[in-house]
Amino acid sequence: MQEEKVNGWEPKIIAFLCNWCSYAGADLAGVSRLQYPPNTRIIRVPCSSRISPLLILKSLQRGADGVLVSGCHPGDCHYLSGNYVARRKFAILNNLLEYLGIEKGRVHFAWVSAAEGKRFAELITEITEEVRALGPAKELVKKLD
Amino acid sequence: MLNTSVMIRDTAKKLLDQKRVDLIIGFETGTLPLRSTPCFVRTSEEAEKLIWNASCENNLARYLWGRKEKVGIVAKGCDTRSIISLIKEKQVAREQVLIIGIPCHGMIDRRKIEAKLDGKEILEADEATERVILKGSDFTETINKAEFLHNSCNTCSYRNPVIYDVLIGDKVEEKQGIDEYGEVKEFEAQPADRRWQSFTNEVSKCIRCYACRNACPLCYCQECFVDSSQPQWIGKTTNLSDTSMFHIIRAFHTAGRCVDCGACDRACPMGIDIRKLTKKIEKDVKELFHYQAGVNLEDMPPLAAFSLDDPQQFIR
Amino acid sequence: MKEMKIAKSELARFLDSLISEYKVFAPVKQGGFIAFQEIHSGSEVLLDYVNSKKPPKEIFFPQSEVLFNYRLGGEGLGIEEPTFEDKPMVIFGIRPCDARSLVIFDNIFNSQEYKDVYYTAKRERTLVMAIGCNQPSSTCFCTSLGGGPFSTDGSDLLLIDIDQEYVVQAVTDRGKQLVKKHSQFREAGRRSLSLMRKVTQRASTLIKSKVETGETKKKLDGMFEDPFWDWLHEKCLGCAVCTYLCPTCHCFDIADETLDQMGRRVRIWDTCSFPLFTLEASGVNPRPTGKERMRQRVMHKFKYFVDNHNVAACVGCGRCIKDCPVNLDIRTVLNSILNR
């Protein structure tokens, strides 16, 4: 881990953002010229409920050091209840991953609204630092051995 | 046991003769000691082969989906819970199944017995109410059934059928004071790296035979995620990352549906502790959403529902 | 060559001397099961066992095997031609049924037209040392398929346990040379040989499980359209336990796996039990249901393989019987075929 840091390791984070709130929040952060670390690759999805656990695990498998899933705040879902349904799914998944021993701090969930550009920038900064502190992902990473 | 077998046969014959069902799914004597095998009975003559004993371990609800005919099914407590899950998920219509409920004392785990015998082969097993007499080429041993039940039977609190159309015999007393999630709690208490180590140790045994998936009454997807080629979610080899992902996702897909019948666990030829995962999810579903799968026909499946105040401490 | 013997007390030392020259695979206990693994000391070997959970076919035909590695984005295909190890190998302690399965495998992988170099490279440099079965299991039915607890098919050497020592039958020249080379082998005396005869006679009577298979192929010749298949598969879960644990099942899939620019083409065990096995990209599947797939498994083993190679693709090891999650017993299937 130390070695990789020396070699200029930077965490790679995949962020699945819902189109209506969180992506707009990210957009606002950009338009507002807010600075945040460039380690995150954003994937826009229609709704947080679109995020299947498969997408999260696949990201980790293919070398993401961290994953963020973000949608509208409860009550604000464009599809009325998508984020509520997603919340249950994520609760189970989050517990399961932790139970199996996947480090806490690899997979993150958040609610970010379209107005929260600043919050988005802060969130990404926090998550980036947390993932950086963990070092490169180890569990689930697929290697061709 | 014998009595139960006779009652099942009589019931099956009656149902078939009266044309109330086209098919009875039950058990017949298997070819190995302590091994009964699923059977499909369409005439009252065939019904003669139906039996009941402590090795009727398969969850027959597995055979319900995709059928057109009216089916009578011999079902233990856990099987009836799976049937409820299937009815709720509209894979089977309630009117299409006639449930022949059997109160269950638990099913014998052959592997536990084999482990105790340390490699000696059982050639004959005589089952009585509480004991089984095991005979090998150079030994005879009597064991207490209760000590050699499947883990899922040990933690079962639904030994009686939850729904049924016909009940065979008398209901049994449900176990009291069982520590249903003892194993899960024990695992939770270990440090994270140990947990990951022990999980990967288990799944490294996986040979991707999919017996767990195919034995599961709820794994009825038209296309399983492991079989999808566009996109291809996981690789086809026994690469540890791929097998890990397979087991995590398969377990996740049982969330709010798994009744802990243990079918996956029993089917696994490599002895992978699959219930370690499913039981955890079952526990979480109960604690977080106050839901237990397959205990009634009314409650909404938890992942198809929500509550405004569902826990969300993990969300920033 | 005269019958030879080796004392059990000398076995570990013999294996140790083999290890210096060969890669030695032998039965060991692993995760609660018996497995054939490379050993690094003669003392690791487990001698008191019935048979391994997975067949030793995986030494020659592993579940996942890299055919070649490649690098994308360069000149040409970027394929790195595989190289094959040349250190000779020994499988010690394989059962005669599994040794026979290798001969069956040879029909496929060592055929005239296309040699499967991945298989043959390992097979040709491997010496097979079988141990006969003094205690066959109740699910063993090798004698019904032309084998037996002391069959020498596929073995270079066969060891027969006579309590304190093994009588050693050298079957091939390769086997004979090995025996000559190692001082632990001594000529078997009259006493040892008479003990051996007792043991082999006794064990042959222990194989109680018998299936008449003489007429199976003839019956199957006319059974493709038989309604028999309509019901046979009914309880089958369609999993791969029977085929993956079968020492003669050899079907495989080929897939590419790429990470970034590096990748590999792998072959992976596959099975006729899975619908995907024959599903075409167009959506057409010539074996769309359990019926066709079960028929394929049985026909392949007991008719097609006999048609093509004059031997059934089954050695009667009983693994599929022991581990089928629903007790679909191949012996019952064979008996039902004869009764059609």
Added chain:
Amino acid sequence: MKNPYIPLAMTAEKIVIETDDKNIKTFSLSFLNKAEESSFNYLPGQFAQLSVLGEGEAPFGIASSPTQPGALEFTVNKVGVLTTALHNLEEGAIIGIRGPLGNCFPLELFKGKNIVIVGGGFAFTTLRSLLKYILYHENRSQFSNVTVIYGARRPGLLLYKDEFKQWEARPDLGLYLTVDQADEGWRGKVGVVPNVIKEVAPSPENAYAVVCGPPIMIKFTLPVLRQLGFPPQRIILSLEMKMKCGIGKCGRCNIGNKYVCQAGPVFTLAQLNELSSEY
């Protein structure tokens, strides 16, 4: 010992869109290492395994004829993972090839005979190879009358349109193109292939019929040919099955005890009648 699993590298020299739905393309491939060209000796009816590394490998009938050395041609319908990957390639891309594999049309038996070629839709690929082989000036005299009946659902879905234009002009070829649904400029026949065969009624005398097409066309064509008097030994078919290894080892493409990749893909109807009907 040659490793039969290692593909050779070819360059996609030319990629042509064949049909108006753009779902079928023809790839002209040439060996990257010219020395390997001579090792690839094939005859019409054979197939090869094409690879796009990272995506996989799949079998395709060879659509070109050995009489035009240089390029190997494959016509590919976009249906699955590998065919999509092939369609996404641009000219100049590198494609792997293993082959030639399988048997070929029984050219020796065809000599001196009348040949009736019946094709449907996108399955004209190896028939094109055969037709080109027969029409090749050095070969043409070895065969007697040649009749081609080829149909598609509509004109835009016919393959090899430019070549058919040239072939139409040939006096030594009876060519009948047909579509289920004609459009304005269509000058050929209208109707399904089996009906056109009835109408054309090629004589079974001293003749072989070679049939490739979708299962439904085959199903209705075979009775028509039988009625016209073609015996099963003189009706030739080429089969498609899912394949992986292409060399009779991976175990999936069998019909009865015959592996399509080795004993086939070309069979006579008489041979197929003796095998199980699992295809």
